[in-house]
Amino acid sequence: MKEEQAYKHIKNLIIQGKFTMKEAISINQLADQMDMSRTPVHRALAQLEREGYITITPQVGVFVRRPEHKEILERLQLCVAIDVFLAEQAARSITEFQLEELIGVLEKMETPELAAELYEELNVKFHTIICRAANNDFAFRANKINWDYLNYVNISDELFKGGNREQSQAEHRMIYYALKDRDSKLTELLMKKHLMRVAQFIIEKYERINA
Incomplete structure (x- = not known):
């Protein structure tokens, strides 16, 4: 399933420290890297936000977050x-x-x-x-x-x-x-x-x- 594939890939990138907290994560770039549409990437990011790895702010971007x-x-x-x-x-x-x-x-x-x-x-x-x-x-x-x-x-x-x-x-x-x-x-x-x-x-x- 592409959504699960995207979830695992992006989660591994986050865990490996590929993104800084000040760097917006590019949805288009992720979709291109995994050769898939933006839809499964969006769904994967939504799951990662629920789990606390990222913050999604409309009109601003997707960022790795540090928990309280x-x-x-x-x-x-x-x-x-x-x-x-x-x-x-x-x-x-x-x-x-x-x-x-x-x-x-x-x-x-x-x-x-x-x-x-x-x-x-x-x-x-x-x-x-x-x-x-x-x-x-x-x-x-x-x-x-x-x-x-x-x-x-x-x-x-x-x-x-x-x-x-x-x-x-x-x-x-x-x-x-x-x-x-x-x-x-x-x-x-x-x-x-x-x-x-x-x-x-x-x-x-x-x-x-x-x-």
Whole structure:
């Protein structure tokens, strides 16, 4: 579908920093690049505006936007709440195959000298396995949109280095064993504690960057 193709292409350009906040995004240029009409480009931009990546001002233009502190906080609160809910559900329905996937990811995450960007990729995979194990596709898809956006606005290298990484590894191990024991309450508690720490880190980092 051309609209989805346009959405993914433009979103990747934004994430890669191809547009500055002062630079108007050319709809005609995007349409030419993707060899399609302006209609799917307009629809893709409308979706990206709903997700918070851009601002569309009639007679002025389309611009990449930086979110308000309040928006980041609200998105984080929602993400944590949904992920905690999904983790609690996953403890009831996770399969042996998914548990094997989790331990495999954990072992890779504990590889010495693993680059921060690779650790971050594995971290996303770890949480994705858990969320999918809850068998609630609607909640998973809704939260992925928010986490994608938070990852876009946040520079998170420091979260996966030194003592922060060691704490992350320990927390992931505890979450894994709670899931393995099918202990939904403990899984819920551990995931909430883990994600609240991550949320606080993101908020503080965002405040420093935009001070």
